[in-house]
Amino acid sequence: MWTRIKDAMCGVSALMIVAAAAGPVAAQSKAPIRIGEINSYSGLATVYTFPYREGLLMATKEINDAGGVLGRPIEFIFRDDKLKPDEAVKAARELVGQEKVDFLAGCISSGVGLAISAYAKEAKVLYIATHCQTSRLTWDDGHKYVAHTTNNVNQYVRALAQKAASMRYKKWAHISPDYEYGHNVWEEFSAYLKQLKPDVEFVQQNWPKLGETDHSSYVTALLQSGADAFLSSVWGAQEIAFVKQARPFGLFEKVHYFSASVGNPDELDPLGKEAPVGAITPGFAWYDDGMQKRHPKLAEWVKKYEARAKKEPTLGASWGYASAYIIAEAIKRAKSADTDKVITAFSEGFEMEFPWGKVIMRGCDQQAIPPQWVGVVRMNAQGKPVLADVEEVHGKDVIKSCDEVAKLRAAAAEKKK
Numbered sequence: 358m359w360t361r362i363k364d365a366m367c368g369v370s371a372l373m374i375v376a377a378a379a380g381p382v383a384a385q386s387k388a389p390i391r392i393g394e395i396n397s398y399s400g401l402a403t404v405y406t407f408p409y410r411e412g413l414l415m416a417t418k419e420i421n422d423a424g425g426v427l428g429r430p431i432e433f434i435f436r437d438d439k440l441k442p443d444e445a446v447k448a449a450r451e452l453v454g455q456e457k458v459d460f461l462a463g464c465i466s467s468g469v470g471l472a473i474s475a476y477a478k479e480a481k482v483l484y485i486a487t488h489c490q491t492s493r494l495t496w497d498d499g500h501k502y503v504a505h506t507t508n509n510v511n512q513y514v515r516a517l518a519q520k521a522a523s524m525r526y527k528k529w530a531h532i533s534p535d536y537e538y539g540h541n542v543w544e545e546f547s548a549y550l551k552q553l554k555p556d557v558e559f560v561q562q563n564w565p566k567l568g569e570t571d572h573s574s575y576v577t578a579l580l581q582s583g584a585d586a587f588l589s590s591v592w593g594a595q596e597i598a599f600v601k602q603a604r605p606f607g608l609f610e611k612v613h614y615f616s617a618s619v620g621n622p623d624e625l626d627p628l629g630k631e632a633p634v635g636a637i638t639p640g641f642a643w644y645d646d647g648m649q650k651r652h653p654k655l656a657e658w659v660k661k662y663e664a665r666a667k668k669e670p671t672l673g674a675s676w677g678y679a680s681a682y683i684i685a686e687a688i689k690r691a692k693s694a695d696t697d698k699v700i701t702a703f704s705e706g707f708e709m710e711f712p713w714g715k716v717i718m719r720g721c722d723q724q725a726i727p728p729q730w731v732g733v734v735r736m737n738a739q740g741k742p743v744l745a746d747v748e749e750v751h752g753k754d755v756i757k758s759c760d761e762v763a764k765l766r767a768a769a770a771e772k773k774k
Contacts, residue, residue, distance in 0.1 A: 389432040393452030395463040398437040401594035404623045405673035412677030426685045442472035467491035467538035474503045487680035491541045495724040497769040504703045504723035506680040512752040513639040514545040516729040522553035530561035530584035542590035572599045586613040620744040621672040632742030636734040641672035642744040658712035721759035726752040
């Protein structure tokens with residue numbers, strides 16, 4: 358989607374009029390801080406990206422209504438990458454070269470995120486990855502021109518592996534999309550589970566392509582694998598299709614289902630009565646009583662989101678909302694929209710409180726570290742699928758250390774020689 362999308366922001370027109378009246382210098386100081394946002398607004402990703410954009414725009418309006426950042430409004434200019442790295446880089450070049458944006462942001466596909474990151478390093482423009490999850494983004498392939506405002510794979514997969522290690526399952530299989538994210542999830546999960554429970558066995562691997570629509574052969578393979586449990590990291594519309602196709606075979610009753618994403622409302626809501634009851638999964642369970650007690654401001658945020666979007670929030674909505682505020686905070690701390698100064702603000706690190714808990718922006722890798730939640734898919738009294746028995750683990754308690762990240766970067770650099 359190459360159409361330029363702007364959020365209607367009260368106060369912006371008045372700011373522009375005042376700036377024009379005050380002369381060229383003042384007008385320049387009140388000009389919007391422009392951020393080119395590249396994401397997948399078509400295809401299988403939209404169950405996450407449409408709510409994400411709503412959350413991003415909700416936060417943008419709040420920020421601008423409160424006076425903007427350094428007295429300037431922020432503005433996101435959206436582009437659709439169609440889940441293709443080459444489309445994303447093409448959009449990035451256009452946004453930087455023609456639209457003259459101050460920063461780049463976005464991504465839900467990890468492959469797309471890595472491609473934009475490589476371009477940002479070459480062009481010396483700051484790229485704030487807001488949506489994709491691969492840990493390589495800020496670790497193995499990390500550099501000063503990329504920051505990541507949501508959790509990476511390592512955090513929620515380790516939280517899931519902790520839960521798996523506490524259970525009786527020893528023989529494991531998996532189904533993961535055959536691209537960066539799928540490989541990263543399986544590597545992180547299998548390595549950490551083996552560390553926690555050395556006697557586990559990995560008996561089968563399945564690698565459908567990203568966007569695969571027919572999963573029947575993989576369902577049959579999982580049933581014949583001899584595994585006690587399996588991990589799925591297919592996601593979005595592909596995960597929804599996989600679940601619907603697997604149900605008639607009784608897969609989830611015969612092999613225990615662990616998923617990297619099916620517990621999110623983004624996927625549970627479209628599944629409805631076909632949701633995989635009993636699945637163990639991370640998720641954004643904002644409605645959970647325990648979560649609301651731990652985070653008393655969450656209910657108020659949910660009401661504000663519902664008033665704006667006319668629907669309940671999802672994980673994608675929280676990612677977008679948090680990302681806009683983290684970007685604004687970094688610019689505020691830098692006291693400038695200058696690229697190098699904002700990079701310095703990220704590299705120094707900071708913490709922010711959100712309605713769902715504390716988010717740490719760690720300076721050593723410019724990586725966000727938020728809370729993580731793992732629970733079990735159940736049907737509530739109204740017959741709606743929800744994530745229940747939710748356990749909260751903060752990302753800081755499971756994430757790899759700065760020293761470990763430094764070793765990953767050194768090893769990656771050595772391979773490139």
